[in-house]
Amino acid sequence: MKVYISSDIEGVTNVTNWDETELYHDAHEAAKKQMTREVVAACRGAIAAGATEIFVKDAHDSARNIIAEELPEEVTLIRGWTGSPESMMAGLDETFDAVIYIGYHSGANYDGNPLAHTMNTQNNYFRINGKDAAEFDMNTYVAACHGVPAVFLSGDEQLCEHAKELVPSIETVGVKYGVGGATFNMNADKACRLIEAGVEAGLKKREECRIEEPETYDVEISFKEPAKAYRACFFPGVYSVDARTVSYTAEDALEMMTVKMFIL
Ligand SMILES: [Zn+2]
Numbered sequence: 001m002k003v004y005i006s007s008d009i010e011g012v013t014n015v016t017n018w019d020e021t022e023l024y025h026d027a028h029e030a031a032k033k034q035m036t037r038e039v040v041a042a043c044r045g046a047i048a049a050g051a052t053e054i055f056v057k058d059a060h061d062s063a064r065n066i067i068a069e070e071l072p073e074e075v076t077l078i079r080g081w082t083g084s085p086e087s088m089m090a091g092l093d094e095t096f097d098a099v100i101y102i103g104y105h106s107g108a109n110y111d112g113n114p115l116a117h118t119m120n121t122q123n124n125y126f127r128i129n130g131k132d133a134a135e136f137d138m139n140t141y142v143a144a145c146h147g148v149p150a151v152f153l154s155g156d157e158q159l160c161e162h163a164k165e166l167v168p169s170i171e172t173v174g175v176k177y178g179v180g181g182a183t184f185n186m187n188a189d190k191a192c193r194l195i196e197a198g199v200e201a202g203l204k205k206r207e208e209c210r211i212e213e214p215e216t217y218d219v220e221i222s223f224k225e226p227a228k229a230y231r232a233c234f235f236p237g238v239y240s241v242d243a244r245t246v247s248y249t250a251e252d253a254l255e256m257m258t259v260k261m262f263i264l
Helices: 028-048 135-145 157-166 188-204 226-232 253-263
Strands: 002-007 053-058 075-078 098-104 123-128 150-156 171-179 182-185 217-223 239-242 245-250
Touching: 002 028, 028 053, 028 098, 028 150, 028 188, 098 135, 098 188, 123 135, 135 150, 135 157, 135 253, 150 157, 150 188, 157 171, 171 188, 217 226, 217 253, 226 245, 245 253
Parallel strands: 002 053, 002 098, 053 075, 098 150, 150 171
Antiparallel strands: 123 217, 171 182, 217 245, 239 245
């Protein structure tokens, strides 16, 4: 079995402030250690379920957070950014059996995590077919377009609930919740233990986690700055809705991600 793990940091337990997510900041040390521990726990769960090949995408910021030497032999670690539209899912293709998300966070326009955002902090929302999307949504559509089910997610509790709306059978572990600017965090060892068990459980029911791709992707983006909306509406197929808002329709997930890559 071949498994793809996409890992972010804002949904890792105890991570609360932006400075903890920044490479070279002193506060990043603890965050990258726990991000690594949660990814290693996911790898253990995957191996227990029969995974023989695991690709791990470090998918936060510079994509150089995970401590490589901590990962098991089965892992190929993807650091940095390919520049392809799959973004946090770079390298995923139809040869994979399942996708796992670690350290994921609520999207823009949600309040379940003080670090909630969708792809960057310059938009108020990224809406797909009428629903405010998190990175989880776009990445799960990318996976679906390659025929790969998303079977497990760990991150903030609000995102876990959100994820089940798209993939009802997905296994989740909510390691924290946000109240205003604060986070209420699960013990780090317990989080790892639950992630390991949850990944194994999710992989065992991966066939139940398959979803149908929508016919089209009707996207609406609200930018914080009107200037960004003005610039975006010059991209072919992107239309101005109002001073801050643009829309476009994509035929498949990769087209949705390609347009996003150039305008967001
Ligand atoms: Zn991130």
